[in-house]
Amino acid sequence: MSATQIYKHDQPFAFTRGGQLDAIELAYETWGELNEARSNAVLIHTGLSPSAHAASCAADPEEGWWEFMVGPGKPIDTERFFVICVNSLGSCKGSTGPASINPATGRPWRRAFPLLALEDIAAASRLVLRHLGVGQLCALVGPSMGGMTTLAHLRQDPMAARHLLSISSAPRAEPFSIAIRSLQREMIVTDPNWKDGQYSDDAWPENGMRLARKLGMVSYRSAIEWQDRFGRDQQSYYDEAWWGMRYEVESYLEAAARRFIGAFDPCSYLYLSSAMDRFDASAGCEDGLAEALADVRLDSALVIGVDTDVLFPARQQGEIARTLIQLGIDTRLEMLPSPQGHDAFLVDSDNFGSVVGGYFRSIAKRENIAP
Known part of the structure; x- marks a missing residue:
C-alpha cells in the first residue's frame, strides 16, 4: 500500500x-x-x-x-x-x-x-x-x-x-447533462473574480464556484431522497434572508458548496467539465x-x-x-x-x-x- x-x-x-x-x-x-x-x-x-x-x-x-x-x-x-x-x-x-x-x-x-x-x-x-x-x-x-x-x-x-x-x-453526454454543466461553467466565468481565468488566491471566484456546486448537487442526488431526508424541515444554521436559508435542504446545499469552494480549482473544473461534454x-x-x-x-x-x-x-x-x-x-x-x-x-x-x-x-x- x-x-x-x-x-x-x-x-x-x-x-x-x-x-x-x-x-x-x-x-x-x-x-x-x-x-x-x-x-x-x-x-x-x-x-x-x-x-x-x-x-x-x-x-x-x-x-x-x-x-x-x-x-x-x-x-x-x-x-x-x-x-x-x-x-x-x-x-x-x-x-x-x-x-x-x-x-x-x-x-x-x-x-x-x-x-x-x-x-x-x-x-x-x-x-x-x-x-x-x-x-x-x-x-x-x-x-x-x-x-x-x-x-x-x-x-x-x-x-x-x-x-x-x-x-x-x-x-x-446528453443535452440535459450538457445544460447542467454549461450553467455551472457560466456561473463560474461570470463571477467578477474570474477575470478571464486570471484569478488569484486572494480573489477567488468563490460565489461562482459556490453556485456551480449547488446546481451540481441538485443534479447528483434525487428528489425522492430529499423528500425523505429533509421534507420541509426548517433550520437555523446560517443567517436567514427572505430569499432563502430557511429550510434544511438549503443548508445542506450551502454546506456542500462551502466545502467545495477551496477544494477544487475553478479552471480545472471548467476543463474537465467541458471534456465530458465533448466526449463521444x-x-x-x-x-x-x-x-x-x-x-x-x-x-x-x-x-x-x-x-x-x-x-x-x-x-x-x-x-x-x-x-x-x-x-x-x-x-x-x-x-x-x-x-x-x-x-x-x-x-x-x-x-x-x-x-x-x-x-x-x-x-x-x-x-x-x-x-
Whole structure:
C-alpha cells in the first residue's frame, strides 16, 4: 500500500485536440500487490472531482472517496487485486492541469493549458500503467466520468483489460447533462473574480464556484431522497434572508458548496467539465458505438446504473450493455433501485458493495486469483 505518488513523464505529451506539453506529472495511488504473473491489476478511472486517494492505507489513513469499495476484504478486494487509481490529467489534485505552474512563466497555466479531452486522460493513465510494469489489466473500473474514460481507454487499446466495470456512466453526454454543466461553467466565468481565468488566491471566484456546486448537487442526488431526508424541515444554521436559508435542504446545499469552494480549482473544473461534454465514444464511426468498440476483446463486463440518476440515465447504461452483448462479450446490466441518484455509487454501500463484490469474486474465480 502507498500514499500518493507522482509519476514524472519527461517526454512531450500531445493532446487530442491540439497542443502539447514538454512533460507532465500524474498523481496515483496503489493498494495490494501485483502478483507474479502480473495478472491481477485493476485501474480505476475517477469521476470529475476525486483525487487518486480512493481508499485509506497505512501510509495515509485518511478516508478515501471510495472507502467502502476498495480495501482488504472489501468489494474490490486488495488482498486479491492490485488496485491503481490515477488522478485525472487536467485535475488539481496532484496531476498536471490548468492549476499547475507553467515553467515558462512561473505562473499557473490556467486558460493557456491545452484543450483537454477524456482521451488525453486515458492516454496519460496508460503511461502510469507502463511505469508500473502493468501490461494487460485484469479489470478497468470507471464510475461517472471515469466510465466515459474507460471507453476512451478501450478505443485506444482494445486489449487493455479482460474485464470492465462501468458505473453510472455514458457513451456521450446528453443535452440535459450538457445544460447542467454549461450553467455551472457560466456561473463560474461570470463571477467578477474570474477575470478571464486570471484569478488569484486572494480573489477567488468563490460565489461562482459556490453556485456551480449547488446546481451540481441538485443534479447528483434525487428528489425522492430529499423528500425523505429533509421534507420541509426548517433550520437555523446560517443567517436567514427572505430569499432563502430557511429550510434544511438549503443548508445542506450551502454546506456542500462551502466545502467545495477551496477544494477544487475553478479552471480545472471548467476543463474537465467541458471534456465530458465533448466526449463521444462513437466519434468518427458511422455505425455508432458497436463500430467504435468492435475490436475490444473483453472476457466480461458489468454495467451498473441507478433508476433515479438524471445525469446518466438508465437508457445510457442500456446502450453500453447492449453494445457489449452485440459484440459477443459476456455482459450483465444491473439497474439498482437507489434513492440517491447519480451519487449513489459513492454513498449507497449496501447496493453497490453487494453487486460489485459479487462481480469481483467471479473475476477472481474465473482468473484463479487467490488471496
